[in-house]
Amino acid sequence: MLKGCNLIGQTECNEGDQSLLAFSTVTRSVLPKNFFIATTREINNAVLKAEIAFEVYKDITGEIKAIFLDTIAEEIMAVGDDLIQRAILETGLQEARLIGERGRTIGQLKLFADLLREGSWVEAVIDTALPHRKPFPHADIRKMQVPIGPVVVFGASNFPFAFSTAGGDTASALAAGNPVIVKAHASHLGTNELVAMAINNAAKKCNMPDGVFSFVIGPGAETGMQLVKHPGVKAVGFTGSYKGGMAIYKAAVNERETPIPVYAEMSSINPVLLLPSKLKRDATTLAEQIAGSVTLGTGQFCTNPGLIFLIEDESADIFIKRFTEVLSNESPATMLNSDICLNYYKSRRIIAEQNGVITLFKGNDFSEVYQGSTALFLTSARDFINNPKLQNEMFGPATLLVKCKHALELLQAIESLHGQLTGTVIADNADVSNYLKCIDVLYTKVGRIVYNGVPTGVEVCQAMVHGGPFPSTTDSRTTSVGADAIKRFVRPLCLQDCPDEFLPEALRNENPLNLMRKVNGSYTRESL
Amino acid sequence: MLKGCNLIGQTECNEGDQSLLAFSTVTRSVLPKNFFIATTREINNAVLKAEIAFEVYKDITGEIKAIFLDTIAEEIMAVGDDLIQRAILETGLQEARLIGERGRTIGQLKLFADLLREGSWVEAVIDTALPHRKPFPHADIRKMQVPIGPVVVFGASNFPFAFSTAGGDTASALAAGNPVIVKAHASHLGTNELVAMAINNAAKKCNMPDGVFSFVIGPGAETGMQLVKHPGVKAVGFTGSYKGGMAIYKAAVNERETPIPVYAEMSSINPVLLLPSKLKRDATTLAEQIAGSVTLGTGQFCTNPGLIFLIEDESADIFIKRFTEVLSNESPATMLNSDICLNYYKSRRIIAEQNGVITLFKGNDFSEVYQGSTALFLTSARDFINNPKLQNEMFGPATLLVKCKHALELLQAIESLHGQLTGTVIADNADVSNYLKCIDVLYTKVGRIVYNGVPTGVEVCQAMVHGGPFPSTTDSRTTSVGADAIKRFVRPLCLQDCPDEFLPEALRNENPLNLMRKVNGSYTRESL
Incomplete structure (x- = not known):
């Protein structure tokens, strides 16, 4: 039974009086359910909750984040055939294709869970001290990738599972340690709700902080832009049209006090x-x-x-x-x-x-x-x-x-x-x-x-690049599919002369997470 | 003997009739030498030569690029005391500090040469084929970082060697496989020329393609902006004021048909x-x-x-x-x-x-x-x-x-x-x-x-991060000092089912460069 609400952290909200309806190209009719457009207050609350959740979520271990992603996958499967049937109605895609795409979405979540369990994705680099170097001593310097804060995800209409609510952008942003706010795609609002509720169930089961995931309903140009311009938002993932992607990209640079990265995948003729x-x-x-x-x-x-x-x-x-x-x-x-x-x-x-x-x-x-x-x-x-x-x-x-x-x-x-x-x-x-x-x-x-193949069929794997020079994306340095999608939502943080006991586990002398690290220029899993 | 010219590829040019003079805060007077502002034709030629050079330079082996960087270091040392004395006049910095900074600059070049010789910085990732996987076969998918094209570097006035003509931006862009065009800093035009000529000597000695390095003289707001807006330019490195950095960043997004990344390090109170x-x-x-x-x-x-x-x-x-x-x-x-x-x-x-x-x-x-x-x-x-x-x-x-x-x-x-x-x-x-x-x-x-230290003294090493959230830089995902500075000037390229003989060496089965690679999710130097 669909509710037509927004999800602001773990709270279902429909404070507004405006709503959207889903239209089915299959039945060629409006589907019977009002989806309430998020109010400004709801949008601001979603960001505020995400900011507060970030304070806790950023430090959660890889193993626990991996369990969270696995649980999301389980909860999506638990929605069962209702999810597939709703998606058929809302997208016109065939049942077999949607079952396959659901499998791909589960696969993406599990890829990131595996990446978190292995752990080396944080790119730990350590240069140990040289206290007697002349003319100045060389400090102990270490760095690793850390999450950046709340990420806004705009889902794509053409992949209602794999590039939408629990798609690659959401999975990689959550894996990196960032709360996610999804702007629900107007073309599959019911599908979005079913998947979002599955994520929310997983968040509750795994005791994740309230605000680690939210979604809001509304037009991209209004609801979406409010999110893009919000000071609490730190990055945006988008898959869709050139026009939509560029509007977001330019707003993120020109209409914010602090510009943020926008990963928009837009247009390609391959x-x-x-x-x-x-x-x-x-x-x-x-x-x-x-x-x-x-x-x-x-x-x-x-x-x-x-x-x-x-x-x-x-x-x-x-x-x-x-x-x-x-x-x-x-x-x-x-x-x-x-x-x-x-x-x-x-x-x-x-x-x-x-x-x-x-x-x-x-x-x-x-x-x-x-x-x-x-x-x-x-x-x-x-x-x-x-x-x-x-x-x-x-x-x-x-x-x-x-x-x-x-x-x-x-x-x-x-x-x-x-x-x-x-x-x-x-x-x-x-x-x-x-x-x-x-x-x-x-x-x-x-x-x-x-x-000697065809470009359709984007394998979800370690070596995939689903990205490319402008205008196919706004940022050719990244990929939105595959393991390295996680790199879009992190930045390097360097710690100089930090006492071992205060270092994050990834950077400690004993290497308790058994990561592949670069130590004094050499790759190793050895402790120091 | 200073020439006051621009360097357009390997050609000394002074086609214009406008010039700048260097002013010394030490002698409190204008120094006797006209430096000719680059004309639009000279600027366009610099970019055109860089684009042509890129076609060759992008594929040059790591070993040969390393020799090129080492030779630049040698040629800078070969300028000898003239370089130090000119820099003193133009910057007011002390001799010992400038000798130290020259050493740091040489150290940066050698760090990147070492990185190229080791080679694993290209982040080779390989997922081998699974031809019998159901329902669809899994293709052979491999990726690595590749250079992007001509890079424009704006040097900083406060480090006339280490953050200027042959500084970290230039060294990392060249190391990545990109031609560089330096916009000479008006505050040390003579120092710039001496260093630039050293780079050019190295380029000639190493048989680098004409256009791998150029420099142009002129005001940032005109000469610099012409470069930033030029369609042939693919990225910009900048160290300087907030105002200057933001002007470049916004122009790169708003005044180009194809936006490009701008790495501006701008303002920080630490x-x-x-x-x-x-x-x-x-x-x-x-x-x-x-x-x-x-x-x-x-x-x-x-x-x-x-x-x-x-x-x-x-x-x-x-x-x-x-x-x-x-x-x-x-x-x-x-x-x-x-x-x-x-x-x-x-x-x-x-x-x-x-x-x-x-x-x-x-x-x-x-x-x-x-x-x-x-x-x-x-x-x-x-x-x-x-x-x-x-x-x-x-x-x-x-x-x-x-x-x-x-x-x-x-x-x-x-x-x-x-x-x-x-x-x-x-x-x-x-x-x-x-x-x-x-x-x-x-x-x-x-x-x-x-x-428990002081923030001044930025060690040039593998783990350094000289970067940070806005407004300290325009891109907190990167560093302008240390080995990872090279990552600013590359993008990932993925090859699917490419015959082994046509693969770049970094991705070949036999791993001829002995790189640390990620193969089917595991880090290894083994061949396949």
Whole structure:
């Protein structure tokens, strides 16, 4: 039974008189439940509780934080099928996909729990004293990563579990030792509540301080911005549109007395280089494989391949023919929400209207049933290079083919690319040798290079980078998926000549946590 | 023989018709040499050459970059006494201090050379493939840190070697694999040229690509801003005033199509907590030690202790008496430049004028010979908490004592602090236990905590953090001193299913560089 409230620390609150309703693209109707928009007082209380909780939570041991994350995972599973059914209604995603995504979310929580138990993520570095060094003694200097304070998380509509309420941003911020305030995504308010209550149950079971987790309901431009501008907030995680991400990023720099980091993952068209020798061998198979990646989840992935480069030749024609066939045979499918559906058709109309763009295929241009149909466009490298609009994202099952006359044109097209989450290289060894320069430049444009695969399917692991140069994110130094996502919500703290008994455990001589540390320049788990 | 030119890659250029002159606070006169302001064309050429150099330099091995840094160190030493004498004239600093600072600069270059030779700083992380995992196979995923492109460095006036042309920003950016463009500090143009030419000699000897290093002359607001706004520039390092740092930071976010990171170290007053039990034992010695830190280098250090908290009692009075004596016995000394001298007297006048501030001692209020005299002010915790102006930096040999009635007032005063580079705790074990909460809050305000020492004297080592929460820097996630300064100028790049032969050496199966890597979650130097 949904409550429609905000959660301010452990307290359910609905002080306001304005509310939002969830709309289902599946039933094509408003769902029967009012979700109350948080008042300014509720928002301020959420931050205040988070600040107070931080005083305790920042010092909680890795083992206890790990138990908290594990318990969140258990509580989410305990919601059972109600969670999946509500998410289907609110997102239009298939049951199997949502069950898989729930598993991924649990996996993320467990990855961070493991990272906390191992412990070395704090990057302990120790330089011992040299009291007799001339002309001045060398002090004992030690450092480690410490949490920063309350983190605000804006969930994404396209991953209602894995990039939302208990998604990677929340998991990594909590793992680092920071309280989290989620701005609930308006597109899946019921799903958010069910997950949030699971987190809250876990917080209570684990005796976490009140305020370690809150969520508030309301429009991003008002409720969200109040959080972003609040002096008590120390960082923001966001996954969504370029417009939304940039508004938050600029507010965090310009409209606060103290600027804070904003990790916004925004917009990427994920170029694929289809190189000729490989293409010659596998044109048909590749067409089918890449078409599958374009249409996966009705194209609603940030790593959806929205741009495909090929060199003009016979194999390219074979590829294009089969690619067109496969895409045109794909049935339209329900999209996440009405805004995404409308924006998808609008953005693909804009691409279609650009000079030099040929529409090879497109399904129905609009759908009252909020379904996304596939589309395929073709342009020349020249036109692509000269028209930055061709780099605008179409968030849905559409892609743009770019035909290059030769390697030089391909190189110039790659040089003109904006920053991307991923770049895919479809190539055999001969191609790699022949197109080294093109691949080299592609490396400078992206966060992740995929060889002979598809960019969709972001593995949650130690080595993942889900991030990349602007405008794919606001901060290419980080990743929002994988173990290193935790690094976004910490800063280094250095302790000079601190008596051993007052040092945090991670920095003590005896190394009680058995961490891998850098001691006088060498990596070791030895005690001092 | 100084040339007064800019260095655009390896080419000496003076295309412009406007020039700057160096002024010596020692001779109190303009020095005889025109330094030509870079034209827009020269600035653009410097960036273009850096971009082209990057294509080669980013892939140069750690060993060769290490040789380059070592050679820069040798070439700086080879300039010999001319460098020291010019720096004395341009900065008013003492010979011994400048010789020491040159040694520190050489030490920084060698620290990064060692880091490159060891190699593990690239943070190689490898997750091997699980081709049979269900429901989907797990790809082979590897990542490492890679350089980002041309870096602009604004040197600081107060460290003409260690934080200027070949200082920590330049050394760490070059070590990471990025070309550097230095905006020469107007306060030591001759010193800059001598050091820059040494870097250029090293670049030539080591066959570095033309453009790996450039420097340009001109005012920060024009020449500097042209660089900051240039699309080819990928990051900025800055050490200087709050006003200058914030102008660069905001321009980098708001006046560029692609925002870039700005590492500005700006303003810090470095609070010292003098706790009562320790003070009772050592009031006189502590007064002398801390006074020495206040007046070191005529107070022109970013870590100068500008704020001292004490609890009212008899020992506090003994401390204050002796502290006043020592400071008032200190002779005025020449400051770095006329602006710094004028600003020092202005800022200390503003502190003196605030409600509730008592001037315990102050030397001459202005000096035509550009000398800074000491000053000591006293206020109450109440006044300190209520007046943010009392947190403005006095860059020079002055400090503010804040008397607290009791631990609670001390706690409130610490809670009101802005972000700082350092916080110092003068305490015995009893004090630490009694003032745990105060110390705990101080930890959240600073980049480095010093126990029973002084904050001046920033050791160049692996564990140093010279950074801290805003406004001490624009980015508390980083340090500008020590090994981790290199992390400011890299980003992670992930390679998925890349054939071993095309992987960078750091990520290859056989681990040819013998790096410490994280493989499937475990730290190891083993090959795969």
